Amino acid sequence: MLGSIGRLAGNGVVGLNERNCQYIMRYNPRRLYPLVDDKLATKRLAMAAGLPVPELYGVIGSHHEVRNLPTILAAHRDFVVKPAHGSGGDGILVVSARVRDRNVYRLVDGSIMGEDDIEHHLSNIISGQYSLGGHRDVALVEYCVKFDATFAEHSFRGVPDIRVIVFRGYPVMGMVRLPTRRSQGKANLHQGAVGAGLDLATGQTTYGVTGNTTVTEHPDTGAPIGGLQIPQWEYLLRFAARCYELTGLGYLGVDIVLDRDKGPMLLELNARPGLNIQIANRRGLRPRLDLVEAQPAGAPIEERVAFAMTTLATAVPALN
Amino acid sequence: MQGYKIWIFALALCLIGGSLFVYKWRGLGYPLLPDEQTRIWTVEVTFQFDAGERAMPVKATLHIPGLTPGFAVLDENFVSRGFGFTTRLVAGGRQVQWAIRRAKGPQTLYYRAVVYKDPAEAANDTTPPFPTAPVLGEPFDTALQELVAQVREQSADPASFTIELLKRLADATGDQNVGLLLAGQTDPTVRARTAVTVLAAAQIPARLMRGINLVDRERQAHLLPWLEVHDGDRWLYFDPATGAQGLPENYLTWWRGDDPLYTMDGGGKTDIRFAVQRNEVDPVLVAERRAQAVQSRIADFSLFSLPIQTQAVYAVLLMIPLGALVVVVLRNVVGITTFGTFMPVLVALAFRETQVLAGVILFSLVVTLGLLFRFFMENLRLLLVPRLASVLIIVVLLMAVISIVSHQLGLDMALSVGLFPMVILTMTIERMSIVWEERGPMEAIQQGVGSLIVAAICFTVMEIDVLKHLFFVFPELLLWVLAICLLLGRYSGYRLLELVRFKALAEPSR
Numbered sequence: 001m002l003g004s005i006g007r008l009a010g011n012g013v014v015g016l017n018e019r020n021c022q023y024i025m026r027y028n029p030r031r032l033y034p035l036v037d038d039k040l041a042t043k044r045l046a047m048a049a050g051l052p053v054p055e056l057y058g059v060i061g062s063h064h065e066v067r068n069l070p071t072i073l074a075a076h077r078d079f080v081v082k083p084a085h086g087s088g089g090d091g092i093l094v095v096s097a098r099v100r101d102r103n104v105y106r107l108v109d110g111s112i113m114g115e116d117d118i119e120h121h122l123s124n125i126i127s128g129q130y131s132l133g134g135h136r137d138v139a140l141v142e143y144c145v146k147f148d149a150t151f152a153e154h155s156f157r158g159v160p161d162i163r164v165i166v167f168r169g170y171p172v173m174g175m176v177r178l179p180t181r182r183s184q185g186k187a188n189l190h191q192g193a194v195g196a197g198l199d200l201a202t203g204q205t206t207y208g209v210t211g212n213t214t215v216t217e218h219p220d221t222g223a224p225i226g227g228l229q230i231p232q233w234e235y236l237l238r239f240a241a242r243c244y245e246l247t248g249l250g251y252l253g254v255d256i257v258l259d260r261d262k263g264p265m266l267l268e269l270n271a272r273p274g275l276n277i278q279i280a281n282r283r284g285l286r287p288r289l290d291l292v293e294a295q296p297a298g299a300p301i302e303e304r305v306a307f308a309m310t311t312l313a314t315a316v317p318a319l320n
Numbered sequence: 321m322q323g324y325k326i327w328i329f330a331l332a333l334c335l336i337g338g339s340l341f342v343y344k345w346r347g348l349g350y351p352l353l354p355d356e357q358t359r360i361w362t363v364e365v366t367f368q369f370d371a372g373e374r375a376m377p378v379k380a381t382l383h384i385p386g387l388t389p390g391f392a393v394l395d396e397n398f399v400s401r402g403f404g405f406t407t408r409l410v411a412g413g414r415q416v417q418w419a420i421r422r423a424k425g426p427q428t429l430y431y432r433a434v435v436y437k438d439p440a441e442a443a444n445d446t447t448p449p450f451p452t453a454p455v456l457g458e459p460f461d462t463a464l465q466e467l468v469a470q471v472r473e474q475s476a477d478p479a480s481f482t483i484e485l486l487k488r489l490a491d492a493t494g495d496q497n498v499g500l501l502l503a504g505q506t507d508p509t510v511r512a513r514t515a516v517t518v519l520a521a522a523q524i525p526a527r528l529m530r531g532i533n534l535v536d537r538e539r540q541a542h543l544l545p546w547l548e549v550h551d552g553d554r555w556l557y558f559d560p561a562t563g564a565q566g567l568p569e570n571y572l573t574w575w576r577g578d579d580p581l582y583t584m585d586g587g588g589k590t591d592i593r594f595a596v597q598r599n600e601v602d603p604v605l606v607a608e609r610r611a612q613a614v615q616s617r618i619a620d621f622s623l624f625s626l627p628i629q630t631q632a633v634y635a636v637l638l639m640i641p642l643g644a645l646v647v648v649v650l651r652n653v654v655g656i657t658t659f660g661t662f663m664p665v666l667v668a669l670a671f672r673e674t675q676v677l678a679g680v681i682l683f684s685l686v687v688t689l690g691l692l693f694r695f696f697m698e699n700l701r702l703l704l705v706p707r708l709a710s711v712l713i714i715v716v717l718l719m720a721v722i723s724i725v726s727h728q729l730g731l732d733m734a735l736s737v738g739l740f741p742m743v744i745l746t747m748t749i750e751r752m753s754i755v756w757e758e759r760g761p762m763e764a765i766q767q768g769v770g771s772l773i774v775a776a777i778c779f780t781v782m783e784i785d786v787l788k789h790l791f792f793v794f795p796e797l798l799l800w801v802l803a804i805c806l807l808l809g810r811y812s813g814y815r816l817l818e819l820v821r822f823k824a825l826a827e828p829s830r
Contacts, residue, residue, distance in 0.1 A: 127704030
């Protein structure tokens with residue numbers, strides 16, 4: 001066991017306690033949390049800064065507003081419902097099609113929901129079922145991201161997203177999260193999605209992880225996880241790095257989706273990003289975090305991204 | 321910087337807690353273990369007399385323990401119907417004086433003292449002055465001088481002088497001088513009294529003392545004379561009957577000097593009796609008394625000063641921080657996930673009544689049935705708060721049904737299900753059902769079992785008798801728990817279960 005601890009530490013693997021103690025508590029001031037914990041606030045912040053986000057169709061903030069849903073959706077066939085304060089992907093409903101005259105909705109995983117099912121889900125969100133501490137919440141109804149062809153072979157039904165850890169404005173590690181049958185089209189690792197590590201220099205996928213175990217093929221499509229090129233990689237890194245200036249949070253998880261028509265969009269920000277990204281990359285985070293800590297503050301975005309793509313990408317080799 | 325502050329703070333807490341603990345333990349004698357017992361003896365003096373046919377003023381004095389080497393007085397009281405009483409210090413020690421203006425017929429006065437062994441209690445008298453040489457008149461003076469000269473010849477210091485003298489006094493037939501001084505009496509009191517006179521002639525301060533041997537139970541204890549001799553440094557004790565040095569183990573000094581035990585003015589037919597009874601008591605009681613005796617404020621801030629019911633509440637409450645510490649360790653060092661941060665502690669409290677096995681069964685039963693109902697209710701599309709209230713009602717009904725059914729079956733253990741925290745159960749059911757839906761049954765059951773395991777471990781730790789006793793008697797130990805929690809708050813090492821989680825990354829680095 002001691003040897004195991006020593007090897008993990010030697011490989012620079014960051015544990016939950018260390019993440020909380022050394023990075024989140026030091027670099028993420030609590031007063032900034034609402035900016036990322038409230039997805040509505042994040043969206044407004046990003047829009048003000050000119051970052052593309054999925055279009056907001058409407059906000060449902062009280063039980064009687066639930067009746068406005070048909071009005072909000074009048075012009076849209078597909079949409080996403082999510083709690084503004086949800087965490088870990090809980091409470092997100094992705095509606096892929098609506099049968100207009102029958103008021104029946106088809107979800108991305110193929111199941112069918114009636115009007116009253118959706119309304120019940122909305123009122124659960126508003127009552128705070130998915131928010132931390134059960135506080136009242138609001139439900140966002142927004143644009144449903146269109147599947148980018150890049151991931152055709154690597155995704156089961158849902159839309160993959162790209163998670164980049166940004167430390168003091170430097171992108172330090174990235175992975176792409178691929179939905180599976182088990183994750184019911186959602187892109188969260190603990191719900192069964194596959195995470196694929198990304199080479200910081202090129203934007204190519206490397207290794208895969210589902211739960212806490214490594215995988216080399218997508219469990220549903222059988223496509224190999226490695227070698228997939230993420231388009232516009234450098235642009236994506238700059239996109240992620242900008243979120244540091246946007247929020248002021250020093251240790252940040254940036255989730256970006258690629259839309260077929262509208263290109264990369266900011267999905268959400270996370271002040272407590274998970275650690276499985278290390279398994280997907282077969283690398284510990286700490287060597288890169290240490291390198292970034294040695295950098296002076298205030299470097300421009302281009303410089304930070306260049307530092308990430310050169311120095312950070314090559315600093316430590318992956319484990320086997 | 322932060323780290324170093326936290327260490328100093330934690331160290332300070334440990335020092336404060338530790339020094340209070342050591343003072344109370346070593347200094348005041350608070351017991352370290354729960355089943356320790358302290359022996360106490362209750363000595364009761366019954367003083368009876370007849371005040372006569374006519375109502376007359378009566379005044380009586382009685383010597384009571386003052387300086388008692390090896391013993392400390394825990395409590396004393398005077399029972400004397402109608403009599404006024406005062407205590408005062410006299411030459412022989414302490415004395416109580418009872419007085420009444422008009423009394424007739426038989427009267428009984430009681431004095432009761434509760435004493436316990438206290439090795440720290442010594443005869444801390446001042447050093448007495450050299451005694452004046454006794455003047456007895458001839459032929460006693462000559463006999464005295466000769467005896468002193470002979471004994472001095474065969475001794476080196478006050479102790480050996482006394483032993484030699486007592487040896488000669490014990491054998492009255494051999495020595496003419498001794499025979500003269502004892503005047504044919506042989507009881508130890510007379511011998512001791514004579515020894516005091518001879519020692520005074522030899523310029524050695526000595527005094528006669530009387531006391532009783534504390535035994536397990538004695539209706540009629542006898543006063544035992546003893547000889548106290550000062551060697552210029554401290555008091556030495558000798559048995560006047562055998563000449564052996566030292567005090568008997570359980571000898572309680574009653575008074576010193578030649579004065580009578582009691583005086584009586586206005587009454588007759590006096591009768592005085594000593595009764596002894598040994599008891600075992602909670603050492604805490606003795607420690608509290610001792611703390612009061614040394615004017616320590618600590619006893620004032622003790623939990624034992626609270627009413628009994630409140631004490632019982634605190635006996636439970638003081639264990640909660642320990643349960644919380646267990647949760648901190650299991651969550652942050654081991655890495656077990658639970659429903660709700662301190663839910664396991666509250667469930668562990670409920671286990672106190674049901675015991676672990678029954679508790680786990682009842683908990684699982686209520687949660688499983690509650691979950692079934694919760695899944696059924698999902699179809700009804702209720703708003704959150706009414707739904708929670710409904711689950712709460714179902715939980716209460718379930719507990720009632722379980723109790724009734726198990727009682728019918730003759731299983732009494734399930735009766736205590738009522739002590740389960742209903743709201744906690746309700747929230748557990750709600751959260752479990754959400755995890756079930758969002759993350760799958762595996763994760764829900766895993767977290768449920770994790771919570772139960774943590775609760776069982778909390779319960780086991782909180783039920784350790786020694787810990788329960790320690791935290792109640794020494795609440796300052798909570799400062800240690802606080803210090804440990806503070807240090808764990810800065811623990812940034814791996815969690816035990818992360819070693820499994822990151823197994824793929826535990827390859828030897830190149």
